[in-house]
Amino acid sequence: xxxxxxxxxxxxxxxxxxxxxxxxxxxxxxxxxxxxxxxxxxxxxxxxxxxxxxxxxxxxxxxxxxxxxxxxxxxxxxxxxxxxxxxxxxxxxxxxxxxxxxxxxxxxxxxxxxxxxxxxxxxxxxxxxxxxxxxxxxxxxxxxxxxxxxxxxxxxxxxxxxxxxxxxxxxxxxxxxxxxxxxxxxxxxxxxxxxxxxxxxxxxxxxxxxxxxxxxxxxxxxxxxxxxxxxxxxxxxxxxxxxxxxxxxxxxxxxxxxxxxxxxxxxxxxxxxxxxxxxxxxxxxxxxxxxxxxxxxxxxxxxxxxxxxxxxxxxxxxxxxxxxxxxxxxxxxxxxxxxxxxxxxxxxxxxxxxxxxxxxxxxxxxxxxxxxxxxxxxxxxxxxxxxxxxxxxxxxxxxxxxxxxxxxxxxxxxxxxxxxxxxxxxxxxxxxxxxxxxxxxxxxxxxxxxxxxxxxxxxxxxxxxxxxx
Numbered sequence: 001x002x003x004x005x006x007x008x009x010x011x012x013x014x015x016x017x018x019x020x021x022x023x024x025x026x027x028x029x030x031x032x033x034x035x036x037x038x039x040x041x042x043x044x045x046x047x048x049x050x051x052x053x054x055x056x057x058x059x060x061x062x063x064x065x066x067x068x069x070x071x072x073x074x075x076x077x078x079x080x081x082x083x084x085x086x087x088x089x090x091x092x093x094x095x096x097x098x099x100x101x102x103x104x105x106x107x108x109x110x111x112x113x114x115x116x117x118x119x120x121x122x123x124x125x126x127x128x129x130x131x132x133x134x135x136x137x138x139x140x141x142x143x144x145x146x147x148x149x150x151x152x153x154x155x156x157x158x159x160x161x162x163x164x165x166x167x168x169x170x171x172x173x174x175x176x177x178x179x180x181x182x183x184x185x186x187x188x189x190x191x192x193x194x195x196x197x198x199x200x201x202x203x204x205x206x207x208x209x210x211x212x213x214x215x216x217x218x219x220x221x222x223x224x225x226x227x228x229x230x231x232x233x234x235x236x237x238x239x240x241x242x243x244x245x246x247x248x249x250x251x252x253x254x255x256x257x258x259x260x261x262x263x264x265x266x267x268x269x270x271x272x273x274x275x276x277x278x279x280x281x282x283x284x285x286x287x288x289x290x291x292x293x294x295x296x297x298x299x300x301x302x303x304x305x306x307x308x309x310x311x312x313x314x315x316x317x318x319x320x321x322x323x324x325x326x327x328x329x330x331x332x333x334x335x336x337x338x339x340x341x342x343x344x345x346x347x348x349x350x351x352x353x354x355x356x357x358x359x360x361x362x363x364x365x366x367x368x369x370x371x372x373x374x375x376x377x378x379x380x381x382x383x384x385x386x387x388x389x390x391x392x393x394x395x396x397x398x399x400x401x402x403x404x405x406x407x408x409x410x411x412x413x414x415x416x417x418x419x420x421x422x423x424x425x426x427x428x429x430x431x432x433x434x435x436x437x438x439x440x441x442x443x444x445x446x447x448x449x450x451x452x453x454x455x456x457x458x459x460x461x462x463x464x465x466x467x468x469x
Contacts, residue, residue, distance in 0.1 A: 019425050020279060020444070032343065036341065039349075039350055039372050040373060044372070047374065052345075060113065063118070063332070066336045067338055068127060070082065071124045076266040077194045092135075101336050101368060103143065104365065105334065114149075115147055117153045119154075120155070126159060126163045152175075155177075155180065156176050158206065161198050161202060165209035176215065180218075180221060180248075180250075181203060183237070184196060185226055185229060186200055186203075186240060187234065217247040217248060224282050225281065229277075231277075231281065235284060242289070249301070250301050251300045251301075255467065298313075312327040313391065313392070318392070319391065332344045346374060350370055351369065382454060385400055389448055390445055394435060415451050
């Protein structure tokens, strides 16, 4: 392909390699603002307890996130917090500790506050056997009040290589109604390069089982920019996946950070696609999904028009947090397990990232807070602005200013100068009191958000993040 020729898309995006390459720099994915690297160890269990007490007055519903770190084998691309082991017995001790952590945290919340959302992430949550998953979910239900409302979301991330249709039946019985399946790419050469060999048949059997047993929404994760990836091979993967019509799709860009993630050192730099090829892979995915009728949600996410995320986006109620895009904006997020992050009232708190540190805190009966942050009024303002950009691709500056009692143009005078760079390249616009990503800038929402990120003004901060493309 001619790498200097803009690539059209049915969504209206235009991928101009010259422009996008000029703006392809490291930056946050904004599952929070401020982002996790800015949490500090001056925030501990006492501060979390105070935040929970304040939040009880709101009566807000709760979201639970449980991090399961174990994986049976390493995927070389992975940057998640995980522990590689084939010792299944470790799962039982882990579940017991998660429930002990819940014993310390749950009593701090008013009993009237119900759990409307539950998500198991990892790692590989289905490293836990169906019996252990039953023990975990039933144990959490004894400690928290699980909602019985039809709109509750109970979701789990699954590795199709290590789950069976019978396991899906158990998950459905436990109340799970959403499942996210990791695929990445079905191309055999790519799978060898990333140490994740997974057949089409395995994956489709699990999607079929999800539908058979009443899982109402199935998400499939794909990754572009992997070693040995080609347009032809990735096109075949897209064709296979789109044919079974998953309700949601996530198309992530591979973030190659071998200095941070040891497993990525197994990937040869020479086998990675060039910046132009990586951009072409993204363009291919966008075109295929648009032609198949998927709605662009934001960042890397797509959904069928009738899916809850699409409906929430059109209604203006879409939300983004550590679990990704969600329809449950008005909740407090409670994280359990190693490295899990909570968002309670106007605070963030994170558990220890190392398994021994988290285990020791739980065994001592302590609420295992490693670090956190209480948001300032400026943080809350910018978090609101960035949330609007990431979920809607736009922000009404007049409404934002009224909510926070500011003069927008005066308060953000310096940031609006930074925005001019994106405006000059046709990636953003500011007119009639609305800042929005243009059709050409939709793939780069986080660059627009970065213009308003106060913390990125500190020298060297972006280096810890993945690149925007």
